[in-house]
Amino acid sequence: MTASKRDRQLEVVEICAGAGGQTLGLERAGFRHRVAVELDENAARTLRLNLQEVLGYGEKEAEDTVKVGDVAAPETWDATEHKGVDLLAGGVPCPPFSVAGKQLGANDERDLFAWAIELCGEIQPNALLLENVRGLSANRFTAYRQHVLDRLHEYGYIGDWKLLQANEFGVSQLRPRFVLVALKREFAEYFEWPTPFTEEPPTVGELLEDLMAANGWEQDQVDAWVKRADRIAPTIVGGSKKHGGADLGPTRAKRAWADLGVDAMGVRDEAPEKGWRVPEGVPGPKLTTAMVARIQGWHDIEPPRNSEATVADEFRWRFHGRKTSVYRQIGNAFPPPVAKALGVSIRKALLQEGERHTLLENTDRILDPVYKLLRGFDRPLTIDQIIEKLAKRGTVLEQPDVERRLNHLGHDFAMTVTVRSSGAIAYSLGEFKAFTGQEDHQRHDLFAQLRAKIS
Template sequence: MRSVELFSGCGGLALGLSKAGFSHSMMIEWDEDAFATLLHNKSNKVEHVRHWPISKGDVREVDWSTVEGVVDLAAGGPPCQPFSIGGKHAGPGDSRDMWPEAIRTVRELRPKAFLFENVRGLLRPAFTDYLHWIEANLRAPQLEIQSDESMAEHSKRLQAAVDDHLYDVKILRVNAADYGAPQKRNRVIIAGIRKDLKVALHLPSPTHSHARLLWDQWITGEYWQRHGIAKPRSGPASAADRRLVENLRDRMIAPPGLPWKTCRDAFDGLGIPGKGSLSNHAFQPGARVYPGHTGSPLDEPAKALKAGDHGVPGGENMLVYPNGTVRYFTVREAARLQGISDEFEFPRSWTESMRQLGNAVPVPLAEIMGRAMLGLLNQRAPRRREAA
């Protein structure tokens, strides 16, 4: 299955889609440092990356007519800063808003399906009208906004033109931890599939859960046994988790699915920062706790990696040990929190590398969503019954 990708960043979404079975025909990234990271790993012949057709450029200048053949999937993570809770909240008024370009890509390529990712801030009430416009535009991308038409008027026209809808579209709020990433990363998935394929659009349900992690930690103790350490006598740290554990103990029925993955799970085998020959695993000094920036406990999924001022050089991208001491995540640890393999290297500084990782799509989330889209595209539209 052939795909094109916008806003590739350091490659998290592309890695997940490659693992799911997609072959990239074009990848676009404008940021010089992220592009350098992609080229570095392509030259190192990293699995999947070695075959990527990476281009540096501005998506606003891409001529999609140069893409030959059928495109099965258009994908990307439009810049999140206009909608991020930690940003300036300018939404469509922010020059970095690239949703119109994502829509143009769908309009001009007419892929069989598309898959876009963004921050959960896009779901805030302040952006409700804009989200409705995005959704309606993706349903009928061929109906462009007119020069004398407001966005609200265009949205109404799009929603009314039901017979002109080319795509079925779904919006799904996800937590990456629920899909196997060792990180609590709340995001929005906007996916669509062409209506003429006559395939119902279904997005995958969570595969991992918080409840199952608590079960493995505090009911069976399997989590601690797996890591070769004694179960702490203190029990769960938060009152909410203690209540949930009591409920689990009363019922004694194991929650379905797999447990959330924790920082301890993700960092297994890495060793002490600065020791050994593994790339990007150097100790970074200066971590400290202050109000609102308390780090990630070792035996929970990490808080969402952050790319802005409050993540780097702030206090969020750091690990908290059971004894309360803290340190920054190494770049290699942050890469593992995003599901990126140890052979994939980050050639820039710690700050720049953490920025790229803070903007990345977790590979496990991308892979599961990619496999779902691949499964839909592999379905054959049901044949019409011949008239008797």
């Protein structure tokens, strides 16, 4: 490979960019943003600010790069201007697949995953990167994931899913993220998932000791807190505008924070001051947004002035907005170190670096055999027929498992159920219910009604 090809600046289009966790990670991996689209105005201001101050974009360049509005609306940006870009990336909304969001999948007005797949087919990037919550890896969504892989194959891509743990890439947090990477065949042969770090990340106490002492809290108090905060953090939860202000998560998460000596009922403006003592019935101090950002993989929101550059500056970031907005921007983000690790792996594949390997799945990769069977038949099948035909293909499923899969399919796909003269019930699979760009889809009305509560 020539030096010019190896040093070439790769470009990325990022959708649902948020406050820039994935943005920063991909930039540090060697990608330059052609456009970043974000719905929330405060997050968009954060992006523009840091494109200039941290990543060296000019003021007009940063303004032109960040587009604000509904990513699926043509008036927000023109996707056709970016055909053939190196990478299409994004962290589409998580609630459609999260337990807290009731796992509505294709029936959730915030679901943009299927739409992003169609966008990939339209603009034909060399690679696609989409990340979401762990819930998308559940059995509930096997057919959804199967549909995604099948569509990508139709568009000329080899796709794969993987559950990545943020703490394996230097982030002091238990944050599983389910990631989809797809590349055109000539690049997919060079792709390898990033290798986890060999070193454990610092504990919450080790990571935040200097910030916890920054406002004058006595060192003996800080030392006692650091000793108690001896593990990595539970998942930071940003939540949505549908729910309340800044706190560190549901009841189970609050208990985990309490074990670390952290009051998870809110976020402080400043670290504990001199003379501050833990109130009775409270496990310890609240965190500040700067502390939460560091746990998420960013570093100080306001780094010391006139200080020499350090390794921490690689993930330095500053946030725009009031405390609740800043907390939400941080909590909803993709940790920058994880995004960088993925970006490095994708960049190597796009530059065709490393060893070329044989692709195991170049056509039909089967995640949900019931979906694949029904999709291939133009007539309804009973459960007994499904079991029989799958057995001939080498897949053995019992009736309860088939019934469970049919139930899951009914959530995300139009399902026609007919009763035969014998009384047997037969099933046929119809259209995918998810929004993929249809002008008459219910998503448009729901989005307009709930616009102020969507984040």
